[in-house]
Amino acid sequence: MKFIIRLAFQNLTRYKRRTIITSFAIAIGLMLFIFVDSMLQGAEKESELNLKRYETGYLRVLHDEYWENRLMRPLDLSIEDPDSILADLESAGYRATKRITFTADMILNSADFPEEGNLSVFVQAVDVERDNEVFNFGETLVEGRFARKGADEVVIGSWFAEDIMAEVGYYISLITRGNGGFYEVMDLEIVGIVNCPNPNVNRTLLMMPFDTADYYLGMDGAATEIDIALSERSNLESEAENVARIVSGYSVLTWRDLARDYLALAEAKRGGTGTILFLVFIIAAVGISNTMLMAMWERTRELGMMRSLGMKDSSIRLAFIIEAGGIGLIGAVIGTALGCLANLWLVTYGIDFGFITRDMDIGYRVATVMKGIWSVKTIVTSLVSGVLLSMIVAYLPTRKALKMDIPSCLHHQ
């Protein structure tokens, strides 16, 4: 065994250039693996955080039938007495807030806007005193101020403002149907523009005071949802069960239920990126396989000699597989080191994808800079897979060479 290992490692130095080139191919593959995986995991982690902080909260209490009809944004499927539920939740130690969400037609008139027009919007009416206990809009204001309680005011997302060329002080009109089906028109002044790390929010947000919406929509104090914040370390499912006991009669959904579409998209992206990484690995595998095939071809007579002298095929195979594992190890160590260096940069500075996310929804809830994360699992996977992959792909060429009869091996030119 000692001899086999020594022979394998001595052979690594035999064709230094080839060993380096093949190791380099593996290293590049693994570096890309670490880099892309880190970026994806970072984007997913950041997206989840931004979903919870700006879109869904951690838990949401809804009327039992609301979720099935959510696309209609029904105002009648509401929580009738949200304040008592909020009080119960607060006494149980939860941070929670009420909201009314509804759809409307937004009218832009030429008095303020360069162009007249209308578009469908999604409006969130928030409790201006409590909303920041659950959501994180506090630090996101880039212009103006937040809407005041009871005022006919609205805050909009920064990209939305750019798209419609809105400025603080402009007025918009919202035409919607109130609770019961009556038509209502609200003239609201844009008092603030927010820019947060969630591109969806920047692109679509229209946020008005809860009591203003309550008045216009005839909600009689009802809310369409109650959103709850949890700490990151909380057990989501058990907290959901706990809240469900407090708010009996209503449904409690976790952010994972609410962001099902995003999670499915993230899963699909992982699959797609996995395919790309798989291809990178295949390229590295072909490189190793080719190197081993060349090594076999060049050492056919040597193989014949070793077999003549009674060395077992399994020992010869093992020597070549260890040799390939050595190439894989060099590649894996270099690739992991390069990957960690690249990742250090990615974790510290990240890549600014603002130029894409501004105009295109890429699915992730990251507005500009995507940063990586450190994952021990990825680094270990990289090291182990580099070595294992090399050893596995060396098997076939070795098997092929060992199928040749010994006299042919000995007379191989």
Next chain:
Amino acid sequence: MIKIEGVRRNYKTGETEVKALRGIDLEVTDGEFLSIAGPSGSGKTTLLNLIGCIDSLDDGEITIDGVPVSRMDRHAKTTYRRENLGFIFQTYNLIPVLTAFENVSFVLSILGVGQEELSERTYRILKEVGLEGMEHRRPDKLSGGQQQRIAIARALVKQPKIVLADEPTANLDSKTGEEILQLMKQMNRTYNTTFIFSTHDKMVMEYASRLVLLHDGEIASDTRRE
């Protein structure tokens, strides 16, 4: 004793069947220094390969010390070669990344010989073949003759019953070739190892104590001399 009875070996080259050996009968007693000679294509190497259990015959039988080696399966032949046979090749076939010592000692490694004994036997045989002081040189730092000495040491270090050498001097100049033959002869006498080597070089034939001349796969003559 090696007993070869009615051995035939055919090869297919494309559509053509080549009859490499056409019924060889031969007996080789222990400790012989036998040369198989003949022109190219006469079947010398094929016969050596069959005796060396690295090829399979089509008809006939080969027994070594009563063991029907030609009937063995692949694994049994490997084991038999490992334990009983030594090989010397025309092109030395040394492992270039290993030193002279390692090239010789690996034969003992695969036999499972312990480190101390392996070391002692390897140094001793390298000394006997005249490579003392060169144990840690790699083949590329040695001459052709010195490389073939390593090959001889490698063949003999396990003290095999039989050493088979396929044209062992073909790649050497005549002076070095003669030195190698003298060394082989000396080893033959020292260890009473049976040496069977193929050649078409007259000078080499002169060294043999028995000369078997092959022609078109048949024994044309079998001459013993002292």
